[in-house]
Amino acid sequence: MWRDRTDELSRLPNVKYVYVFENRGEEIGVTLSHPHGQIYAFPFVPPVLQRELAAEARHKRKTGRCLYCDLIQQEQAGVRKVLGGDRWIAFVPEFARWPYEVHLAPVAHRGGLLDLDEQDDESFAGTLKELLQKYDRLFDKPLPYVMAMHQRPPGRGNAQHHFHVEFYPPNRTKDKLKYLAGSELGAGAFILDARAEDTAAELRAL
Ligand SMILES: [Zn+2]
Ligand SMILES: [Zn+2]
Structure with a gap:
């Protein structure tokens, strides 16, 4: 469904x-x-994506390589890896803004849902489910999150x-949430009292 809607909406002339x-x-x-999930078709590239695309372009100019391909290769080493096989990997990025933030990505270079093949799909579904089960085991309750x-x-x-x-799960502990305050909202700088290596180990062990 995600791919189907992406394909359909991408064809509209005003959708960026x-x-x-x-x-x-x-x-x-x-x-x-x-x-439930939601799908928004924007007439512009939203700011977070604009920034990612710019960082990727910068990295490409500097190294000739894909930023995320390099990142994934680094995370395969293990300390921030949560789970994954040959096709998909889930890890807590060292630049995480939330204690239990996880990024799930195809190991091979794929641009989006439209670029995944059947084996990617199969593995995506399995890894996604495994990750969400870990999330729900973390505090023995359905963990809230933005995906x-x-x-x-x-x-x-x-x-x-x-x-x-x-x-992005908002929880710091079972009953404590991280709130966006002065530094996050006013300056756009996230302050985190958890190490990615520690939260990744916690999730990995579940
Ligand atoms: Zn991103
Ligand atoms: Zn890549």
Whole structure:
């Protein structure tokens, strides 16, 4: 369904970006209690994606390589890896803004949902489920989160983007949430009292 809608919406002349996401849990401000996702078609590339695309372009100019391919190769080493096989990897990025933030990405270079093959799909579904089960075991309750799919914008010239799915659970502990305050909201600088290596080990062990 995600791919189908991405394909359809990408063809519309005024659509510059198709954004697939899910909000889960009351803590995130969810108004519908049943599981649901959302797909927004924007007439512009949203700021977070613009910044990612610019960083990827910069890295490509400097090294000739894909930023995320390099990142994944680094994370395969293990200390921040949560789970994964040959096709998909889940890890807590060293630049995480939330204690249990996880990025899930195809190991091979794929730009978005439209670029995945059948084996990618199969492995994506399995890894996604495994990750969400870990999340729910973390505090023995359905963990609230925002799931953001970062795929390439439609059209040619965007092949350098590397597809990944970002998860932002707001929890610091079972009953403590991280709130965005002065530094995060006013300066755009996230302060974190958890090490990616530690939260990744915690999730890995579940
Ligand atoms: Zn890549
Ligand atoms: Zn991203």
